[in-house]
Amino acid sequence: MNHRFPVHVYYEDTDLAGIVYYANYLKFIERARTEWVRGLGIDQSRLKEAEGIVFAVRRVEADYLMPARFDDALEVDTTVEQVKGARIVLKQDVLRDGERLFSAIVTLVALQESGQPARLPANIRLILH
Structure with missing residues (x-):
């Protein structure tokens, strides 16, 4: 399963050198995950109300390879790597x-x-597999 999300770099996303400030990549991938989940038909607000479940980022391992300007x-490309118990691992x-x-x-x-x-x-595990 693969999801693509477009991002346009605005002036506010950049540092004094005109390149994307490192922390903004985390914002880009967060937006992509939100739209990915929404596109799968998972309503996070309803999940919280009905089942008392929310998602949280536990770990991010990031590599900055080349600057965006x-x-x-x-584009943010999101792919499911692993789904287990209470955990989802994504590559973005x-x-x-x-x-x-x-x-x-x-x-x-x-x-x-x-x-x-x-x-x-169970319904979310089925969607993600």
Whole structure:
């Protein structure tokens, strides 16, 4: 399963050198994950209300390979690597014209509102496999 999300680099995304500030790549991939989940038909607000489950980022392993610059048209490519129990592992790449600029392995966990791990509901596990 693969999801593509377009991102346009705005002036506010860049640093004094005109390149994307490193922390903004995390914002780009967060937006892509949100749209990916929405596109799968998973309503996170309803999941929280009905089952008391929310998703949280547990770990991000990131590689900054090449700089993106003001006005670049980028794409975030999201791929499911692993689904287990309460955990989803994703690979997310930020691309410019097919060239990888940034790559991350992101581990998401399902949590109860108390902060304790929660098993992913069966319907969500089916969607992700």
